[in-house]
Amino acid sequence: MVLLVLYAYGIYLIEPFRIHRERLAASDIGGSAYSYGLAPKADQYDDAVIQVYxxxxxxxxxxxxxxxxxATKGKGADHYQVSQIIGWALNRNGTALFSEAGIPDKSWYGNEPTLLLDLRGRDAELVVDKVEEAIAKYPYADTYTVWPGPNSNTFIAWLGLEVPELGLDLPSTAIGKDWRPWKETFGWSASGSGVQASVYGLLGLTAGFQEGVEVNVLGLSLELDLFDLALELPAVGRVGTAPVDVDLVFSSSESEATGR
Known part of the structure; x- marks a missing residue:
């Protein structure tokens, strides 16, 4: 079992260097142009939206x-702004932060997106400007480390810290979410509902209303979500209730599209 974990980590660290950067178009980073229907159509939905995938x-x-x-959309906007950290973009653009108008719920290298957070209407409108301001001032945009971070998951976790109103709870498979600089070893959890102690994302403990109780060793997290009756396992991810009721999201999006 230990050898399997070490082998997987070896691949995790080495494989990014195999990417053919020249084959990736900046307008279609990592995904197709297909929407999975998890986000309301921007040109048909006037209210603000904030979603994390x-x-x-x-x-x-x-x-x-x-x-x-x-993905963020202000009230009255006719498009989504999709923001993420892309490691290979650092050498090409001088920043790993990539933010552009795009499809919020498209696949990532052929892998289906999972909706982690869905705020719409007044709830989103109250914080969307704060979120977009936080995105623009992300302090680690000029550095990227696959493991233990800072990486794409560190970015989203940092946004949760900056905007605790989001109540963000990232999955155990979001390796890098627990990375913290040494001077911030102790602090609030990403959801803003608890506390965390983490040594560079390599060893840590988190306890909060949203997260439950989580132990992190070498970036691998085990979480017991007491309030949602779910278990988060390393590599496997969430077992139990989903973070967002997707059936309700589909129903809501269809109603908005038809004007009902």
Whole structure:
């Protein structure tokens, strides 16, 4: 079992260097142009929207980890702004932060997205400006480390810290979410509902209303979500109730599209 974990980590660390950057168009980073119907159509929905997604990352890394990103739309806007950290973009653009108008709920390297957070209407309107301001001032945009971070999941967790109104709870498979600089070893959890002690994301403990109780060793997290009756396992992810009721999301999106 230990050898399997070490092998998986070896692939996780080495495989990013195999990517063919020149084959990735900046307008279609990592995904297709297909929407999974988890987000209301921007040109048909006037209210504000904030959504956070996760999808298994590409290649062998997906055995262990997901990639996360955030989509925002202000009230009256006719498009979504999709923001995420892309490691290879750092060398090409001088920043790993990639933010552009796009499809919020498309796949990531062929892997289906999972909706982690869905705020709409007044709830989203109250914090969307704060979220977009936080995105613009992300302090680690000029650095990227696959493991233990800062990486794409560190970015989303940091947004949760900056905007605790989101109540963000990232999955155990979001490796890098627990990365913290040494001077911030102790602090609030990403959801804003609890506390965390984490040594560079390599060893940590989190306890909060949203997260439950979580132990992190070498970036692998085990979480017992007491209030949602769910278990988060390393590599496997969430077992139990989903973070967002997708059936309700589909129903809501269909109603908005038809004007009902």
């Amino acid at each position: 996760a999808a298994r990352t590409w290649g062998a890394k997906k055995v262990l980890a997901v990639h996360t990103w955030i």
